[in-house]
Amino acid sequence: MGLTISVLTIGDELLNGEMADTNTAAIARLLASRGYTVHDSSSVRDVESDIVEALRFLTRQREILIVTGGLGPTADDLTSRAAATAFNRPLETNAEALAQIHRHFARLGLAMHPRNEKQAHLPRGVDILPNANGTAPGFHLDDNGCKVFFLPGVPAEMTAMLEQSVLPALAKHLGQGEFLHERVLKVFGLSEPKTEGRLDAIKLPEGVQVAFGVDFPFVHVKLRVSGAAADTRLEQAERLARQTLGDFVFATGTDSLAATVARQLTFAGQTLALAESCTGGWIAKLLTDLPGASVFLERGAVTYANSAKRDWLQVTETLLEQHGAVSGECALAMARGIRRNADTDLGLAVTGIAGPDGGTPAKPVGTVFIALTSETTERVHGYRFPGNRDSVRLLTACMALDWLRRHLAAAER
C-alpha cells in the first residue's frame, strides 16, 4: 500500500473538549501540497503509558510518524520520557538541545529559567530539529522501521519546523511525493446527491477521481489526479464537469460566493445598494468581508422596523397594510426604493420570516421574498426555505448573492 504517514497529537486539552486539534489539519495541508498523503491520525492524553503504547503501535504499523505536543517545560509534558521508554533508550541531557534553548533565551535578552533545562532531556541518539520560534527543540529518531519526528504542539513553531526540517527529510528519504493535483468546483443550488448524479452520468478522463464535500449551503466537487499530464486531464475534467453542472458552479478553488459577486461587480463597473430585513445586514457583511467593496457597494439598509422601510425606501403605508412587510410587493418596493435613493445600477432587497416566531399558516417561518432591480430589469420571487433561523437567514443571504451572480453573468454574455 505504499508509503504510510501517520500523525500523532498529544495533549489532555485535545480529549477533554477544551480545544479541537488543528495541528493534524495543518500538517496534512502542508504534506498534501508536496504530494504526500496522511494515512491516519490519532490523539492521546498526557498519560505516559498511553503515549508509549501509541508510539510503539504506530511505529510498527507506519513508515513515517509525525508527533506533536508534550515537549514543554511543565510536569505534564511527557513525550520525551515516553519516547525513551517506548524505544528502550536512556533519557539524557542533549548538549545540542541545551545550547539551542540557551541561545533562544539569549536572543530574547533573558536568562533561561531552570525549568526549561528539562526540555533538553531527550532519548539517546536522536537528531535535533531546530526551533527558531520557541524553547522546545524537536527531534528525530528511527525505530521499528519508522522515521519519527517529534515537534512541539504550538502551531506556529510546529509548522515552521515541519517546513524547515521534516519536509526536506521526507524528500531526501522518499523522493518527492507524487503531486496530487486538485481542482475544487463550488456549487450552489444543487443538492449533494443531485450534483453527484450529474457527474455519475458523464465519463471523466482516465484516473480522475471525484469527491464531494458539503459546506452548507454549498457543495464542493473535488477533481483529483496525479501522474503524467495531470494538468491536461484536470483541465478536461473541469470542462466536462462544468458542462454537466452548468451555471450552478459559482467558483473554482477557494473563492467564496460573495467574492465572486464582488469581482463581477467590480469588473462590470456596476454599483449596488442593499435593503435587508430578515438577514439583518448579513449580505452587506459578506460583501465587505473582502477589501475593495467600496468600489461597488454604495450603501446598505437594515430596515427592521416599518418606519425605516417608509423613510429610507419609500415603501408606502398602503402597501404594508395590503400586502404586509413579508411579500413580493414589499420586496420589490424595497429594491426600487433603495436603488432610487442610492442612485445605483442595482438594487437588491430581501424580506422574510426567519423564525422561530412570526410565522402564520399562509406565511410560515422560512417564507422569504427577494427582489432585484436595475434600469432594464425587475425580478421578484418568493421562497420557502427549510431549517431554523440561522439556516433561513444563511439561505436567504446566499440566494440573494446568487441572484446577483446570475444577473451579472447574463449581462457579461
Place this chain on the structure above:
Amino acid sequence: MGLTISVLTIGDELLNGEMADTNTAAIARLLASRGYTVHDSSSVRDVESDIVEALRFLTRQREILIVTGGLGPTADDLTSRAAATAFNRPLETNAEALAQIHRHFARLGLAMHPRNEKQAHLPRGVDILPNANGTAPGFHLDDNGCKVFFLPGVPAEMTAMLEQSVLPALAKHLGQGEFLHERVLKVFGLSEPKTEGRLDAIKLPEGVQVAFGVDFPFVHVKLRVSGAAADTRLEQAERLARQTLGDFVFATGTDSLAATVARQLTFAGQTLALAESCTGGWIAKLLTDLPGASVFLERGAVTYANSAKRDWLQVTETLLEQHGAVSGECALAMARGIRRNADTDLGLAVTGIAGPDGGTPAKPVGTVFIALTSETTERVHGYRFPGNRDSVRLLTACMALDWLRRHLAAAER
C-alpha cells in the same frame, strides 16, 4: 484503568488538510460535562479497508466507541459498508431507517432522492438512532465486547444525536459518571495572561479548578468542581472570580456578547439604530442572529459611500473635507444622524480603516472611531486595533457591542 471511551472520525477532508476535526472536541466536551473521559481518538480516510481495520482494532481495545462521518448518500460514504465487513454482518435495507429518511423529506415537503435510500443500507441487527436534523440515521451495535455508536459527521446532527441517544445509553450502561460541574465566565477587554494573573492572586474554594480558553477576542474562564457541595463551591468561586474580574465579565455560560446586549436592550425597553462603515453590517447581523431583535433594532445603515453618510446621516461635506470619514467628528455625526433619523433612544456608529489598503501614516490600518449617543450622553473614542482586516472588523464590532453593554449596565444601576 476503568472504562475506556474512544472516538473515531472518518473523512478524507480530515486528513488532506481541508478541515480540522472539530467533532472529537465537541464529543469530548459533552462527555466531560457528564463526567466521562475520552481515552483517545483517531481519524481515518474514506477508504473502506482503513475503516474496517480501525473498527476492528478499536472495538477490541476499548469499551465504548463513538464513530462519526461517512453516513451520507454519496459513493465516498463507506462507513456502513465497512461496519458490515468489520463485524461480519450482512448489509441490508433497514426498514426503520428508511422510514425515518422518508419522514425527514416529507417534513421538508420534498420527495426523497433515490440516492438517499443508500443511507438505509445498514449492517444487520443494529439499533437505529433517530436524526431529527438530517437524512442520515445513526445506529448502534455491540461487537467484540464494545458498544459502538455511529453518528453522521455534520456537527449539528452529530451533537443532537449524541445528547438524545448516546448519553442516555451510556448512563444506562455505565451508570452516571461523576458530574463535573462547570461554570464559564466570558471576558472581553482583558488578555488571557492578565485574566489568569488576576485569578492567580485570589484564593478559590477547595477543589475548584480553573482553566482558560480563548475564543478570539473573548477569554473564557472555566471554573470546575466535582463531588460534594459542588454547587455551593461553584457559586463561591464565581462570586470571587467576578469580584476580581469586575465588569470585564460580560456573560456566564453560553450567552454571546450580542445576546447579552439584546437582553439588556429588551429589558430596558430601549431602542437602537446603527450606522456602520468599516464593519459593513456585521454589528446588525450579530444583533439579529437571535430572535427578538425587532423589539429594539429600529434600523441599521451600512454607509460605505460618503453620499450615503450625507443622505441618511446628515454628515456634512464640510465635516468630511475637514476631518475625513475616519475621524471622531464623523463617528459622532453619524451616531447623532442615525439617532435623529430613526428617532431611537440610542445611536451607535463606527467608522474605520479595516485594511489592507487605505491606511496613512496618521491613520494606519486599524484606526477606528466609535460613537454612542443617547438623550443624555455623547461619547466618542478612537482605537488602533491590531491584526488583519478580519480581526480589525471583529474587534470593532465587539468593542461597539461592549460599549452598549456598559452603557446599559450603568443605566440599570
